[in-house]
Amino acid sequence: MKTKLPTAGVPQPDCHELNDDEPVVSAGYDFGLSRRSLVKLLGAGLLITVSLPAVGQEGGRRGGGLGGAGAKSLAARIHLGTDGTITVLAGKVEGGQGARTELSQAAAEELGVPVGRIQMVLADTGLVPDDGITAGSGTTPRTVPAVRKAAAAVRNLMIEFACQQWKVERSAVEMRDGKVVHAAGNRSLTYTDLAKSSGATKLLEQPIPSEVELMPVSQWKVLGTPVLRTNARDIVTGDHQYPSDIVRPGMLYGKILRPPAYGAKLISIDPAPAKAMEGVVVVQDDQFVGVAAPTSFRAKAALTALATTAKWETASPASAVSSKELFDYLKQNAEGGAPRNPYSDELAGAKALRRTYQVPYIQHAPLEPRAAVAEWNDGKPTVWTGSQNPFGCRRELAQAFHLPEDQVRVVIPDFGSGYGGKHTGECAVEAARLAQAAGKPVSLCWTREEEFTWAYFRPAAVIEAEASLDAAGKIATWHFVNINSGPSAVDTPYSAGKKNCRSVASRPPLRHGSYRALAATANNFAREVFMDELAAVAGADPLAFRLAQLDNPRLRAVLEKAALEFKWNDRATKKDANLGIGLACGTEKGSFVAVCVEVEIDRAQNQVKVRRICEAFECGAILNPANLLSQVQGAITMGLGAALREEIQFADGKILNASFRKYRVPRFDDVPELDIHLVDRPDLASAGAGETPIIAIAPAIANAVFRATGKSVQALPIRLAEA
Amino acid sequence: METTIKFTVNGKPRTVTTDPERSLLEVLREDLHLTGTKYGCGEGQCRACTVLVNGRSTASCRTSVGEVAQQEVVTIEGLASGDRLHPVQAAFLAEGAFQCGYCTAGMIMGVVGALRENPRVSEREILAQMQKHICRCGSYAKYRKAIHRAVETRKEDA
Numbered sequence: 008m009k010t011k012l013p014t015a016g017v018p019q020p021d022c023h024e025l026n027d028d029e030p031v032v033s034a035g036y037d038f039g040l041s042r043r044s045l046v047k048l049l050g051a052g053l054l055i056t057v058s059l060p061a062v063g064q065e066g067g068r069r070g071g072g073l074g075g076a077g078a079k080s081l082a083a084r085i086h087l088g089t090d091g092t093i094t095v096l097a098g099k100v101e102g103g104q105g106a107r108t109e110l111s112q113a114a115a116e117e118l119g120v121p122v123g124r125i126q127m128v129l130a131d132t133g134l135v136p137d138d139g140i141t142a143g144s145g146t147t148p149r150t151v152p153a154v155r156k157a158a159a160a161v162r163n164l165m166i167e168f169a170c171q172q173w174k175v176e177r178s179a180v181e182m183r184d185g186k187v188v189h190a191a192g193n194r195s196l197t198y199t200d201l202a203k204s205s206g207a208t209k210l211l212e213q214p215i216p217s218e219v220e221l222m223p224v225s226q227w228k229v230l231g232t233p234v235l236r237t238n239a240r241d242i243v244t245g246d247h248q249y250p251s252d253i254v255r256p257g258m259l260y261g262k263i264l265r266p267p268a269y270g271a272k273l274i275s276i277d278p279a280p281a282k283a284m285e286g287v288v289v290v291q292d293d294q295f296v297g298v299a300a301p302t303s304f305r306a307k308a309a310l311t312a313l314a315t316t317a318k319w320e321t322a323s324p325a326s327a328v329s330s331k332e333l334f335d336y337l338k339q340n341a342e343g344g345a346p347r348n349p350y351s352d353e354l355a356g357a358k359a360l361r362r363t364y365q366v367p368y369i370q371h372a373p374l375e376p377r378a379a380v381a382e383w384n385d386g387k388p389t390v391w392t393g394s395q396n397p398f399g400c401r402r403e404l405a406q407a408f409h410l411p412e413d414q415v416r417v418v419i420p421d422f423g424s425g426y427g428g429k430h431t432g433e434c435a436v437e438a439a440r441l442a443q444a445a446g447k448p449v450s451l452c453w454t455r456e457e458e459f460t461w462a463y464f465r466p467a468a469v470i471e472a473e474a475s476l477d478a479a480g481k482i483a484t485w486h487f488v489n490i491n492s493g494p495s496a497v498d499t500p501y502s503a504g505k506k507n508c509r510s511v512a513s514r515p516p517l518r519h520g521s522y523r524a525l526a527a528t529a530n531n532f533a534r535e536v537f538m539d540e541l542a543a544v545a546g547a548d549p550l551a552f553r554l555a556q557l558d559n560p561r562l563r564a565v566l567e568k569a570a571l572e573f574k575w576n577d578r579a580t581k582k583d584a585n586l587g588i589g590l591a592c593g594t595e596k597g598s599f600v601a602v603c604v605e606v607e608i609d610r611a612q613n614q615v616k617v618r619r620i621c622e623a624f625e626c627g628a629i630l631n632p633a634n635l636l637s638q639v640q641g642a643i644t645m646g647l648g649a650a651l652r653e654e655i656q657f658a659d660g661k662i663l664n665a666s667f668r669k670y671r672v673p674r675f676d677d678v679p680e681l682d683i684h685l686v687d688r689p690d691l692a693s694a695g696a697g698e699t700p701i702i703a704i705a706p707a708i709a710n711a712v713f714r715a716t717g718k719s720v721q722a723l724p725i726r727l728a729e730a
Numbered sequence: 731m732e733t734t735i736k737f738t739v740n741g742k743p744r745t746v747t748t749d750p751e752r753s754l755l756e757v758l759r760e761d762l763h764l765t766g767t768k769y770g771c772g773e774g775q776c777r778a779c780t781v782l783v784n785g786r787s788t789a790s791c792r793t794s795v796g797e798v799a800q801q802e803v804v805t806i807e808g809l810a811s812g813d814r815l816h817p818v819q820a821a822f823l824a825e826g827a828f829q830c831g832y833c834t835a836g837m838i839m840g841v842v843g844a845l846r847e848n849p850r851v852s853e854r855e856i857l858a859q860m861q862k863h864i865c866r867c868g869s870y871a872k873y874r875k876a877i878h879r880a881v882e883t884r885k886e887d888a
Contacts (some may be wrong), residue, residue: 103867235826242831243819245766245806249832252765260760302760304752345878374770374866375776375831421767423832424867455771637829637869644868667775667864675861677868 036407038292038440073141075398077153081164082211083136084157085114089328093124097154098138099146100130100395101421102373102429104697105634106146108236112631113151116222116229117158119200120185127237128395130419133389141398142427142521144596144695147630151693152221159219164210168457169196224628224689231689233633234428238421250393250422251378255448258380259288260303261441262310263451264296265461268660269517270322277316281309289313292446295439299445302453312490316445322660328516329658334365338469339491340514348473349507350484357483358544359475364533365722366468366492368517368655369648375423376458377434381441382448387414390436400432407436408443426645427521427698428462459665464655465522466515468492470533477504480545481556487534491515493526496595496702499534501556517657523645524698527595527704532723535591535706540719549574549590549710559594561625561688565603566592566625567686573603585610586618587715591706597694600625602703606711612729615651615712617679620704625686626694632685639683639700646704648673652724734797737765740808750796754788755779757795758805766806766835776864780836780843781805787843787859806835809842817883818842818876827876829867837863841877845884855879 035150062111078084086094095114101107107127118590128134130141138150160180169187170177180187186195201207224231241247266273276296278289285299287309295314300306328336329605338345348354354361371498379392388408394400397419438451453461469490477483485503489510498508510526542552550570557563570576570590578588585608592601605619622638652671656663662669679720709720716727734747739762746761753772758764758781763874766788770778774789782804809816815823818841828834840863844856856877865873 070805103828103832105829235823239823239826239828240815242828242834243815243823243838244810245764245835247831248765249768251769253758254763254765302748303756304749372866373829374776374864375768422830426866452769455773477806521774633826637826637867637872640871641829641868644870645866666773667771668773672864672866673868673870674864675857675870675874678868681871 015017021038034266034403034431034436036295036403036433036436036440038295038407067299070376073135077138078136078157078215079213080212081157081161082208084154084215085161085211085416087161087198087207087211089199089202091199092126093118093120094126094196095154095158096128096135097150098130098135098185098359098397099150100141100419102141102393102395102423103426104146104638105236105631106141107421108234108239108634109147109604109630110154111237112229112234112461113154114158114233114653116227118162118185119154119182120198122234123239124185125237129421131416132397132401132418133416138398140430141432142395142674144598144698147626147693147695149521153469156219159221160216161211163219165198165201165227167195168201168204168210172196174503178693186379214347219641221551221576230630231628232631233524234631248420249375249378250380250391251375251450251452253380253391253420255380255382258450259286259299259301259441259445260305260306261297261438261449261451262303263311263437263457264310264317265457267319268321271319272322274318274320276313276318276613278313280312282317284309284312287567288441288445290441292440295437295440297441298443299447301448321407330367330654330656331658333367333467333516334469336516337491337513339465342512345471345490346488346509346511350475350486350505351473353484354473354475357475357477358480360471360537360538360540360544361473362471362719362721364470364472364529364536366470366529367723368464368467368519368657369522369653370459370462370464370655370670371426371428371460371522372667373426373428375428376448376453376455377462378452379435379438380448380450381438382434383439383443383446387416387590388439388442389416390439392421392432392438393425393429394419394432394435395425395429396428396432399430400435403432403436404439408439424472426523427465427525430521431463431492433461455667456665460662461539462520463520465525465528466492466519468526468529469528472533472537474503474537475539476545480547480552481542485512487530489530492529496523496530496534496593497528500559500562500594501538501553502558503556517655520627523642524595524702527593527698527702528649530593531591531593531702532705532709533592535703536709536713539589539710539713548579550579553592561599562592562594562601565599565623565625565686566590568686569601569603569621572623572682572684573621575603585715587711589707589709589712590712591703591710593699593702595699595702597602598624598696598699600624600699600703602707603635604707604711606708606715608712608715608727614726615708615725617647617651617724619680619682621682621684622700622703623684623686624696625688626696627691628689629685629687630691630693635685635696636683638696639685640681641681641697642677643681643704644673646701647677650708650725651721652703654724733796735795737798737801737803739803740805746795750794750799752795753791754781754793754795754798754803755790758790758803762883764805764807765839768832768835770833770836772865776833776836777840777862777863778833778836780839780863782839782846785843785846787840787847806839809838817843818845818880821880821883822876825872825876825879827869827872829869833865837865837873841880845880849884851879853878856881
């Protein structure tokens, strides 16, 4: 049976372009007069654009893209105050992953000052350079070095300035306690002295040199140490203001009218009952309908009044796809058809295996839902919001309101997390539209249900894997295809006689985008589970089977480390009816992970209980071991949720489990004993660490379940009934 | 229907004239500008909004302001004495027990509530109560260490 087209009102980004560094397709709001000629409006509430020529040609990597333009001059990166302050400016955001602290450490290290001296200004588009989107583990390999270079150059400027002042050779002075010291002359000079000098402004206006000598790892005093988050005290006192906490004078509280289902179109609405409420502003701009009121309570009452008058036309294809038939649908709609195995002839007669894996839609569910406060002054909007993409958010606002980008200011206070789920600025645009109409600042905080429904999802995937073994029990042919969720980690790190690893797009029925390690969560799951089944076919131990076909020395090192710490070889010889052990490994974005787990099968409850997780992780030279540990613990925990419980259910254009009651995320009891080994490689460049530690959790658990039950796992979340 | 409601917040008498059906969370945040208490789900499932009502840890999103008339409310802003952090705050700070920190105020209030309700409560019992709280960043391992430290500090104080 041929499946119908998916729901209208849902964007279908090209999966080939979908990787962790790319923002998801924007919500595409357009409030200009000529919007109908420019923008194709699909559905209500969220106005979605799909591959619009007009917008698309200027999309891509201009502001807010992968790397951003960065700082052009030293002054754009570092400001020296005559009062002794040192301010560092960066376009990255802090959403709990530790960018604020690591960038402060980077500057402090090169400037030779304590980290407490650094005032770090992040993600205010009116002040900071465009360092690109905060995604794809990019801050550590790209922005940390950029900040270090600028800081090292400023340090050199101070030294040169001192030498000129004192008319001494460079070799006669040294850096000590954040000062240039000329011991022979018993004198010293500080950054404040430099700032107060008449030539300081001109000196700092020079471009950041392309080559600057950085502090070698062996001499690090600040980097490589467990520095606590610089605004940690404000977190425990409740003083830190998240985007949803921002208050502006005269501010109103907003709510947006959402359609009853994806693709539903607003036919008519009567704003009169809502407008009659005291202090309520109603905004209707084509399919966009929202309210602003002196309190959220009244805004909600006004929204309810509006909703009762709204007439909707439900898109008929909305019921075509539900989560039940999702995987058949994705496969049937694979672009160009699901690729065939070019080595299928070689499967016959060989030891061979074919499997299809299913990975569902899941939601990031950051604890702070999307939030924005917007205000307009002289026709220019300023928006405080939680987004991973400050300059991309500014571009979305500029496009929606037909303004030059430099007339829009976006400020991203340290916010309540994203995990790849906040690459967009739809909430900022909505708040700005309400504030524009109200003539007052408006705060808009999405509800949990809105965040579950109208934020984008981690894409679902169907993965087809086929392999044959040679006479020695090694992989002879390898065919591996991801349908719909993208190319991250689609290639195998194991050697194979011949291999064909591909990802193809499909027609996603839900709006999807990035996630922690994105497709690597699906591809690594499928590959590592398939490897265990192949090991069983070969009659080999899963560890030995992998090591015999694994050349990458860094991946081997973490796999061997995890196996050693877990005592894999001892345990693998023992068998307990209700216990299973499993392992998995993987690499993505330049870092390496291996995991061993022990699970208990509760046959009475039909549940998998994870009893122990041992993870070895290596990301080059460690910048901050305390923060790295948090990232690894967090990724493991999030991985547990995706492995055992998380799955978006949908039907008739509606999300059926849009609450924490129905969509269970990990809690205290779900996290077992964690045995984490951070492998430091000071000889290697630092790679980001927010993502890769998640990718081996689900397959290690699945492999333990396979070992304990004898039934292989082929879908996430892992269910014993299916195992 | 607006009503005048009197209650104390962090030891200070407060009076609001508002609809008594509004949630305590909303009144704390929007009327009193005490934004340390967070919205996470609106249905008591994540406990980012935890405050103490008469010493008991309470989901302020599921409590109407009318219900706290004449009651004593303590929020995260009311724990420290001047520059001196509450021992539970100090324990969370010492362990760096948070990532984004959005759930942290609720976590701290949950632990403070458990300790106030039963000063002899065990660490295991506190953890059982904390099962109601969600940290989506997955900082549970560090939160456990912070809770352990808070319990140890209590023993030292005793």
